[in-house]
Amino acid sequence: MTKAVISGTGLxxxxxxxxxxxxxxxxxxxxxxxxxxxADEIASGARDALQPSAPEFIEKASGIKRRHVIDREGILDPERLCPIIPDRPNDEPSVQCDMSVAAAREALDQAGKSAADVDAVIVACSNMQRPYPAISVEVQAALGIDGFAYDVNVACSSATFGLQAAVNAVEQGSANAVLVISPEICSGHLNFRDRDSHFIFGDACTAILVEREDRVAPGKGYDVLGTRLKTQFSNNIRNNFGFLNRGDDAGVGAPDKLFVQQGRKVFKEVSPMVAETIQSHLASVDLAPSDLKRMWLHQANLNMNQLIARRVLGRDATIEEAPVILDEYANTSSAGSIIAFHLHNSDLSTGDLGVICSFGAGYSIGCVIIRKR
Structure with a gap:
């Protein structure tokens, strides 16, 4: 059977x-x-006073020190606390399209390929700018790819779910090469007025090129040894905004129309699920946690990542074994684990094993085991 290879990544x-x-x-x-x-309502007890935030609180709670964003002026305006991302005319590329093209071109360059070598585009991210036409089809056109494209949304696991779809397409013969792109504009759905979450997200876009192994030079890229997906419904991470509740009368400004989560429940419930998924997935391909050289985990929370790595390995992971990009990028939803992979894989040697794992709302977990060629 034809096997799939990750031949390039872009950011x-x-x-x-x-x-x-x-x-x-x-x-x-x-x-x-x-x-x-x-002040009067607060003094009478009719309304609770809001509590200030602090840099020390943010870093202790999350490990985040800064974030990259599409727009900083709107976010840092106390009267607004929301990015300013103007609408573009229909005949101009969307913001997500521009992000996607930039990341995709780097992935293609890294793989030594061009758009002519690609058969499909999967845009996989938490929030799309519009329902249709699909962002992926717009990206396909912008890159000049002849083939097919579609969008995927599984929140923070979108990239790994898209990666499995790409692997399946290559191994089953419906495509020779597939781009999986995750243009995450997370600042657009973050509630910057919520002390418990105002610091969580940043913006970024990643791209992964998946190809047939016989199209990739020996020793280049990563063999995909297996993929595994898991979902379990939960309301503990939620965003209710959509085309059925648009407009002020529908309460778009209400907190639950933006990102909202019950963080402690998520930490307690998701961490063991992720660790068990990684362990059982490794066992299914006759591997043990001790075989892993690296874990590129979803970058949501430093404490969560450390706990998951500890549960998988049975000990604390080194920063080399479970690299962190949270301090620089914050939580970039589905792009996070791919950013970690993109920035922290060049030191691996032939035969080294690793796992890309994302997790988030749904609950959803995506796990991909790879081996350096």
Whole structure:
């Protein structure tokens, strides 16, 4: 049977950044304005006062120090606390298309391929700019790819779910090469007025090229040894915004129309599920956790990643074994594990084994075992 190989990866990083201190300054100005505006209601007990944030709180809770964003001015405006991303005319490329093309071109360059070598595009991310036409078809056209394309949304696991779809397409013969692209504009659905989550997300886009092994030069890329997906419904991470509840009358400004989570429940429930999924997936291909050289985990929370790695390995993982990009990028949803892979794989040797694993709302878990060729 034809086997699939990851032959290239790409990363688009927005140039604008926001440090924790800047974000906290804007959030606390909003808190001060809110508490002054509702001082009488707060004094009477009719309304709770908002609590300020702090850089130390953010880093301890998440491991995040800064984030890259599409727009920083709107986010850092205490009167707005929301990115300014203007609509574009229909005859101009969408923001997600521009991000995708940049990341895809790097992946193609790394693989030594061109758009003419690609048969399919899967755009897999948490939130699409529009329902249709599919962002993936727009990206396909922008790159000049002759084939097919479709969008995938499984929240923070979108990239690994898309990766499995690409592997299946290659191994079953419906495509010779597939681009999986994750243009995550997470700042657009983050509630920057919520102290418990205002710091979580950043923006980025990743791309992965998956090809037939006979099209990849010997010793180049990573063999895909197996993929595994798991879902289990939960309301503990949720975003209710959609075309059926658009407009002010539908309460678009309400907190549950943006990202909302019950963080402690997510930590407690998802961590063991992820560790068990990785362990059982390894066992299914006759591998043990001790065989792993590296784990590229979803970059949601430093404490969560450390716990998952400890459960998988039976000990604390070194920073080399479970690299972290949270401090620089924050949570970039499905792009996070792919950013970690893109930035931290060049030191591996032939035969080294690793696992790309993402997890998030759904609950959803995607696990991909790979081996350096």
């Amino acid at each position: 688009y990083t927005p140039p604008a950044t926001i440090e924790n201190e800047e974000l906290v300054q804007a959030f606390n100005a909003y808190v001060d304005n809110h508490n002054r505006q509702y």
